[in-house]
Amino acid sequence: MVSHPKDPRAIRTKKSLQSACLTLIEEKGFDQISVRDLATRAGINRSTFYQHYPDKWDLLEQMMDTHLQGMIDTVKPISLRPAKKYIHEPNPSFVRIFSYIQEHADFYQTMLGKKGIPLFHHRLVKRVSQTILEEMNKNKQKKSQMLVHQPLVLQYITSAHLGLVIYWLEQGMPYSPHEMAHQMTLLTFCGPINAMTLNPKEI
Structure with a gap:
């Protein structure tokens, strides 16, 4: 089930994932990042990640567009x-x-x-x-x-x-x-x- 975009918890989770993504890009480049890496760094499980993004590319796209x-x-x-x-x-x-x-x-x-x-x-x-x-x-x-x-x-x-x-x-x-x-x-x-x-x- 996908969380409502204005849900405070959903907003916090997305911010955590975006922060994790930036940190991991600095460490090893985007191509080497997995969904597991992102979830672990953000302190969530993979199923929670998929409630917000279908894959890591969608996360990146949303960050860039924003x-x-x-x-x-x-x-x-x-x-x-x-x-x-x-x-x-x-x-x-x-x-x-x-x-x-x-x-x-x-x-x-x-x-x-x-x-x-x-x-x-x-x-x-x-x-x-x-x-x-x-x-x-x-x-x-x-x-x-x-x-x-x-x-x-x-x-x-x-x-x-x-x-x-x-x-x-x-x-x-x-x-x-x-x-x-x-x-x-x-x-x-x-x-x-x-x-x-x-x-x-x-x-």
């Missing part, structure tokens, strides 16, 4: 329009994204780490790219008037943003979400070359 959607919901509305104020303060959408990732750091550090899930990285790139494209399409400037082709701009921004997030996680998040958001803001709106030499006092 966090991807949570991240996208958090970052919206996103603005990529240049503004002079962003020299002195971070883009609010960037603050939200770094804050969300810090709050769920265990998940993102594991999933994007050395023993992480390549499928998650692929889906993350796709969702971020789609979100950025939606914002770019709000700009009424014609594609023919752009100095750089839109697909190249999209690829550049997506890769740069995710690369910065992954680096931050790999380094143990040495900077606060606010500081990281401001740094990403400067890199995004000023460009990496200008960001190295920009003096805010002269603006």
